Amino acid sequence: MSYLEDPGPGRGSLPPRAAFTSDAPSLSLNGTWRFRLSPSLAAAPSGIEAEGFDDSAWDELPVPSLWQLHGHGRPAYTNVPYPFPVDPPHVPSDNPTGDHRLRFDLPAGWPAGSAVLRFDGIDSCGRIWLNGTELGVTQGSRLPSEFEVGPLLRPAGNVLVVRVHQWSAGSYLEDQDMWWASGIFRAVTLLARPDGGIGDYWIRADYDHTTGLGTVRVETRPDVVLDIPELGVTAHPAGEALELPVEPWSAETPRLYEGTLSTAAERVPVRIGFRTVTIEDGQLKVNGRPLMLRGVNRHEHDPRTGRVVSPETALADVLLVKRHNVNAVRTSHYPPDPAFLELCDTYGLWVIDECDLETHGFEPLGWAGNPSDELIWAEAYLDRMRRTVERDKNRPSVILWSLGNESHTGENLARMAEWVRHRDPTRPIHYEGDHDCAYVDVHSRMYATHEEVERIGRKDDDNARRRELPFLQCEYGHAMGNGPGGLLEYRELFERYPNCQGGFVWEWIDHGLAADGHFAYGGDFGEPIHDGNFVIDGLVFPDRTPSPGLAEFAKVIEPVRIEADASGIRVSNHYDFVDTGHLTFTWVLEDEGIAVAEGVLEVPPVLSGQSTVVSRPSLPATSGESWLTVSAALTSSTAWAPAGHVVGWGQLAVSEAPVAAPLPPRGPVFRTGGRLVLGAGEFDPATGTLSALGGHVVTGPRLDVWRATTDNDRGTFAGRPDADQWREAGLHRMQHRVIAVDADGEELVVRTRVAPPAQPFGLFADYTWTAFDDRLRLRVEVTPDGEFPGTLPRLGLAMAIPGAWGSAEWFGGGPGEAYPDSRQAARIGRFSSSVEGLQTPYVFPQENGNRTAVRWAALTAPDGAGLRIDGDPVFDFTARRWTAAALEEARHTDDLVPGELVHLTLDVAQHGLGTASCGPGVLPRYRLVPQKTEFTLWFRPVPGR
Numbered sequence: 023m024s025y026l027e028d029p030g031p032g033r034g035s036l037p038p039r040a041a042f043t044s045d046a047p048s049l050s051l052n053g054t055w056r057f058r059l060s061p062s063l064a065a066a067p068s069g070i071e072a073e074g075f076d077d078s079a080w081d082e083l084p085v086p087s088l089w090q091l092h093g094h095g096r097p098a099y100t101n102v103p104y105p106f107p108v109d110p111p112h113v114p115s116d117n118p119t120g121d122h123r124l125r126f127d128l129p130a131g132w133p134a135g136s137a138v139l140r141f142d143g144i145d146s147c148g149r150i151w152l153n154g155t156e157l158g159v160t161q162g163s164r165l166p167s168e169f170e171v172g173p174l175l176r177p178a179g180n181v182l183v184v185r186v187h188q189w190s191a192g193s194y195l196e197d198q199d200m201w202w203a204s205g206i207f208r209a210v211t212l213l214a215r216p217d218g219g220i221g222d223y224w225i226r227a228d229y230d231h232t233t234g235l236g237t238v239r240v241e242t243r244p245d246v247v248l249d250i251p252e253l254g255v256t257a258h259p260a261g262e263a264l265e266l267p268v269e270p271w272s273a274e275t276p277r278l279y280e281g282t283l284s285t286a287a288e289r290v291p292v293r294i295g296f297r298t299v300t301i302e303d304g305q306l307k308v309n310g311r312p313l314m315l316r317g318v319n320r321h322e323h324d325p326r327t328g329r330v331v332s333p334e335t336a337l338a339d340v341l342l343v344k345r346h347n348v349n350a351v352r353t354s355h356y357p358p359d360p361a362f363l364e365l366c367d368t369y370g371l372w373v374i375d376e377c378d379l380e381t382h383g384f385e386p387l388g389w390a391g392n393p394s395d396e397l398i399w400a401e402a403y404l405d406r407m408r409r410t411v412e413r414d415k416n417r418p419s420v421i422l423w424s425l426g427n428e429s430h431t432g433e434n435l436a437r438m439a440e441w442v443r444h445r446d447p448t449r450p451i452h453y454e455g456d457h458d459c460a461y462v463d464v465h466s467r468m469y470a471t472h473e474e475v476e477r478i479g480r481k482d483d484d485n486a487r488r489r490e491l492p493f494l495q496c497e498y499g500h501a502m503g504n505g506p507g508g509l510l511e512y513r514e515l516f517e518r519y520p521n522c523q524g525g526f527v528w529e530w531i532d533h534g535l536a537a538d539g540h541f542a543y544g545g546d547f548g549e550p551i552h553d554g555n556f557v558i559d560g561l562v563f564p565d566r567t568p569s570p571g572l573a574e575f576a577k578v579i580e581p582v583r584i585e586a587d588a589s590g591i592r593v594s595n596h597y598d599f600v601d602t603g604h605l606t607f608t609w610v611l612e613d614e615g616i617a618v619a620e621g622v623l624e625v626p627p628v629l630s631g632q633s634t635v636v637s638r639p640s641l642p643a644t645s646g647e648s649w650l651t652v653s654a655a656l657t658s659s660t661a662w663a664p665a666g667h668v669v670g671w672g673q674l675a676v677s678e679a680p681v682a683a684p685l686p687p688r689g690p691v692f693r694t695g696g697r698l699v700l701g702a703g704e705f706d707p708a709t710g711t712l713s714a715l716g717g718h719v720v721t722g723p724r725l726d727v728w729r730a731t732t733d734n735d736r737g738t739f740a741g742r743p744d745a746d747q748w749r750e751a752g753l754h755r756m757q758h759r760v761i762a763v764d765a766d767g768e769e770l771v772v773r774t775r776v777a778p779p780a781q782p783f784g785l786f787a788d789y790t791w792t793a794f795d796d797r798l799r800l801r802v803e804v805t806p807d808g809e810f811p812g813t814l815p816r817l818g819l820a821m822a823i824p825g826a827w828g829s830a831e832w833f834g835g836g837p838g839e840a841y842p843d844s845r846q847a848a849r850i851g852r853f854s855s856s857v858e859g860l861q862t863p864y865v866f867p868q869e870n871g872n873r874t875a876v877r878w879a880a881l882t883a884p885d886g887a888g889l890r891i892d893g894d895p896v897f898d899f900t901a902r903r904w905t906a907a908a909l910e911e912a913r914h915t916d917d918l919v920p921g922e923l924v925h926l927t928l929d930v931a932q933h934g935l936g937t938a939s940c941g942p943g944v945l946p947r948y949r950l951v952p953q954k955t956e957f958t959l960w961f962r963p964v965p966g967r
């Protein structure tokens with residue numbers, strides 16, 4: 023059988039061991055290699071392994087890299103389906119084959135003797151030769167492979183040849199929801215292995231929270247000694263347990279002790295974190311405390327290089343997640359570059375380290391032939407698990423091993439679990455696919471609805487084993503496009519039930535690939551089979567700009583909560599370990615969004631899980647609507663954020679806007695030059711719509727219910743998509759029938775019926791315009807007529823204003839967008855933005871940019887001229903340079919071309935977002951069911967300077 027179709031784990035490599043560096047010489051072989059891509063193995067050149075082979079006509083390629091991202095072939099995206107016939111373990115004959123060659127010299131003084139050549143990741147299968155001798159074949163793309171090369175090395179002119187195949191038997195085990203792309207995509211390193219050196223080690227460092235004592239024991243060769251100068255540990259022998267008082271490691275206090283392991287021949291720097299993971303009382307605990315996992319699923323992604331992630335990018339991820347209150351990462355769905363886990367140790371994140379395994383493409387086939395239950399794959403499964411655990415066993419951040427993802431269930435998974443349990447009894451086992459929890463230690467689900475989480479919390483479950491286990495959602499809050507909605511309600515459940523210990527939002531980053539003017543997704547590379555923009559479902563955009571979803575998540579999971587309390591200000595500590603002593607609480611009083619007073623709030627340290635109430639500071643009188651904002655910020659800078667970084671905030675309403683004395687209306691309506699004039703407004707006599715305000719041409723406002731559908735509106739996971747129901751009802755093409763324009767009195771009253779073609783139902787919309795001083799008041803009364811099916815996307819008005827009015831200022835919710843079920847991050851304040859800045863550039867364009875709870879908004883030109891809209895009391899708005907229809911049609915951000923006008927929506931309500939793109943839909947309380955609704959807006963022209 024060809025090695026390509028061998029379901030085994032590859033051949034020739036050394037036993038797996040821990041990832042570490044030492045003082046033994048090493049040589050990075052990253053850099054520019056020679057490269058040639060062939061469409062198949064048969065078409066690939068022969069004899070490439072020969073040292074004399076002439077590769078001078080080949081291209082150059084950086085290593086590490088994925089060749090499809092360097093102009094050789096094209097990436098392809100599928101979620102579930104295999105992009106090749108399911109005929110395991112066979113792979114297509116048209117198997118892109120990338121030949122890589124590197125000539126290298128050893129640095130001066132390179133020692134004779136053993137040396138190891140390490141590949142941290144080759145996707146999917148590499149056949150390797152050094153100086154003409156074959157070393158072996160790798161499988162397991164996201165796992166290291168090492169080969170002994172000492173006897174083959176020479177001081178100069180070494181020739182390393184790696185033939186990489188896009189497809190191999192291993193591809194059946196690597197059906198993760200991500201780009202298919204190939205190459206030597208992680209580091210290549212040559213490591214001298216001194217005689218008497220440290221081949222492998224395992225530092226077991228436990229912590230007993232009842233005594234405050236740590237226990238350290240090193241498993242390695244017997245002559246190794248451990249030094250931890252800071253703890254006064256000198257030459258402690260391997261194999262012997264040493265107990266001593268220590269500070270424990272946690273994600274909140276990532277205390278690491280630096281030390282060394284040494285033999286006469288080698289020194290290895292180590293960083294030790296003392297911590298003990300247990301499952302007790304049905305809870306997952308570390309150092310005796312139950313955890314609340316505020317996690318994200320992290321794929322390794324860079325918009326230019328794909329799964330080649332630089333150390334800088336890995337660090338950027340760690341800093342960003344920490345700054346957004348995230349405390350946990352699931353390495354979906356493979357072990358990350360080992361450097362990432364070092365960062366998790368350093369900065370403090372709980373990690374579920376997941377094995378490189380997914381066979382999801384068998385699900386549509388009813389799981390027939392699924393490798394998880396086929397003996398021929400048993401070795402490959404075990405090998406992948408071993409390589410995961412052995413590589414990462416020294417990382418204190420890793421608290422759970424995960425067998426893989428979406429590979430159904432089967433004997434091979436059970437055997438992996440058995441092996442892990444035996445090898446590392448100190449970390450519980452996670453695997454979502456084991457629904458009965460027969461061989462895992464935590465109950466895990468993905469995208470469980472709020473009701474299901476509630477049932478699990480109540481232990482309303484006929485499976486006794488599951489009832490006893492801690493529960494976590496390994497995936498929830500699908501962050502595709504605009505969303506997720508409903509995170510707050512998940513948090514409430516996680517906090518209500520002690521066995522519900524949080525979860526991991528799917529997912530951290532949009533996997534968009536940088537293209538000309540936009541980010542590309544599935545189908546953009548001409549793939550015959552693909553899953554479109556389902557790969558764009560992250561909390562950060564492909565360039566790592568935080569999306570509104572991340573702002574919402576950060577607010578929902580904030581570790582310190584500040585709320586109004588009858589007797590003052592309640593401060594609650596939601597950290598799992600630390601008190602609030604590291605935080606400074608400050609307050610600011612804003613009068614209609616303008617800061618008028620500020621100070622420091624004295625809050626005595628609040629212990630984890632506790633709360634306290636402090637009295638409100640004494641505040642000066644204000645004239646308008648005023649709010650007190652209290653923020654909890656880091657007093658001193660930490661490794662991951664500067665001093666002053668805010669981890670939690672809350673707002674208390676202090677005083678309401680004064681009620682204005684009623685003014686006499688300024689009617690009546692009069693007719694002139696074929697127009698109706700009322701106060702500052704001019705109206706079309708036939709339709710009764712506003713055509714000019716303060717002398718500037720405007721269009722509308724008139725009733726509007728459509729929004730450019732979101733990925734969640736179109737999502738199919740919660741039953742019939744809302745978008746289908748809306749479109750079927752014709753809500754995207756409503757027609758306006760003018761019933762009456764009554765302009766005979768003080769007020770202009772326009773009666774209309776707004777309804778879709780071909781349907782008997784509709785909405786009566788009555789507009790009543792009244793002029794007061796320089797303002798126009800518009801009262802809108804909406805009354806459903808007939809049997810209205812389902813929900814509305816939104817309910818409000820649409821109007822168009824001059825394109826010059828491109829600056830927005832508002833008092834209300836901000837600074838970012840908000841929707842009914844994703845509005846925790848919006849605080850009440852005064853904000854300003856250009857119209858461009860109000861847009862959220864979702865990679866796949868869709869409804870975005872809604873500002874909520876707006877008291878007033880002004881849209882003005884550079885000379886100050888424009889329009890101010892006041893709510894009565896509040897409204898939502900969007901402002902864009904294109905219509906909702908254009909937004910709906912766009913497929914990439916650069917399809918959106920600014921027009922002449924600014925299009926406004928002014929809403930009384932929006933339908934929620936939900937997560938139906940993969941998960942539950944909009945919760946009942948956030949569904950916008952048509953009903954009789956009245957709302958009022960005030961329009962005022964703003965004169966120019």
Ligand code: GAL
Pocket residue numbers: 101198199355427428468497500528556559940
């Ligand atoms: C899950 C899967 C993830 C991703 C997600 C949807 O089923 O584990 O890899 O596909 O759905 O985006």
